[in-house]
Amino acid sequence: MTAAGARLRRRLDGDDLLVCPGVHDPMTGAVADAVGFDAVYMTGYGTSLSTTGYPDAGLITMPEMIDNAANIQERIDAPLIADADNGYGNATNVVRTVREYVKAGVGAIHIEDQTFPKRCGHTRGRQVIDREEAVGKVAAAADVRDDRGEDLVLIARTDARGTADGSLEEAIVRANDFLDAGADVAFVEGPTDEAELGTVGREVDGPLVYNFVGGIGSSPYVDLADLREWGFDLVIFPLAATLSTIANVYADMAAFAEDPVGAMRAIDETFADQPVGSLHEFSGFPEVIEWERRYLPDDERGKYEGSLGDEVDGA
Incomplete structure (x- = not known):
């Protein structure tokens, strides 16, 4: 069932x-x-x-x-x-x-x-x-x-x-x-x-x-x-999401063709205005890190020390 x-x-x-x-x-x-x-x-x-x-x-x-x-x-x-x-x-x-x-x-x-x-x-x-x-x-x-x-x-x-x-x-x-x-x-x-x-x-x-x-x-x-x-x-x-995706991606790509840096900045700002957190949070990275904490050996945590990139849930 x-x-x-x-x-x-x-x-x-x-x-x-x-x-x-x-x-x-x-x-x-x-x-x-x-x-x-x-x-x-x-x-x-x-x-x-x-x-x-x-x-x-x-x-x-x-x-x-x-x-x-x-x-x-x-x-x-x-x-x-x-x-x-x-x-x-x-x-x-x-x-x-x-x-x-x-x-x-x-x-x-x-x-x-x-x-x-x-x-x-x-x-x-x-x-x-x-x-x-x-x-x-x-x-x-x-x-x-x-x-x-x-x-x-x-x-x-x-x-x-x-x-x-x-x-x-x-x-x-x-x-x-x-x-x-x-x-x-x-x-x-x-x-x-x-x-x-x-x-x-x-x-x-x-x-x-x-x-x-x-x-x-x-x-x-x-x-x-x-x-x-x-x-x-x-x-x-x-077709709610499909038409929305096509229309919004087209508009963003058209802006990107005119001014890539400005368009990317606008896309970042639009995304940040949505109540979904960062891309990493929305996509589920905190859950992946929790799996690592729970199931991998403790020394695996060492890979985070000194590495570069966005911090996600304390990683």
Whole structure:
């Protein structure tokens, strides 16, 4: 069982909307954790872009996603909700995928009904598999959860709304079928307006996720209070850290091209203004030094005498 999953389940049992910022690696995860959230979301798009340099178009593999999720969950205290794409194959592939995410210790995963290769749920050209096959994949995931990690929260996503011949009605039928097959939470991707969100809230019989992708997506900006009123339990902001990273790094690099020394000074000052301590403190050097004190021979401490560099926690 996963302790992260148990904490997430308790949080989902509350009355408030659970708000989860998206992160794409352990560093951005640590930043979100330092700010303080009840749960954090690992974006598939951001993971693909930051790991491979390519977009969310089915180009990243299951082991790469698992490794990223495990490293993020290891670094943060909040439970992680991880994108598991389409399970990386058919129902038998889903069995291994869910087993691997259970071993990674994450709080939740979501699996979608797209064909392979899949793509971002807010780009054109998506296709979904047959409903019966999709239900079978969710059932497989639920059985693994029950057998290997019963606290893992299983979120089942349908992209049926955004296909060429898709409809909101088909997406709602699939979402309810996924819940009947054992999913804990339903995820209807791509409602196009507030009316559709209200319909999803009324007609899906179970907990619901809203994917707040912002300006790049087809779903609307909405007030969080409205989401809760419509019946949504969880909202993810998948590209929060990814877009912020790209925008801020671009601005800093542009300044760096004009005046490297001035830009570096400004970056240092901006970092110092954040309540995370020094880079060494934020990254965990004090913990490493404590390990050394606890487990290494006493004469190992001598390496610090007379050496140069920043002092971290008395080292």
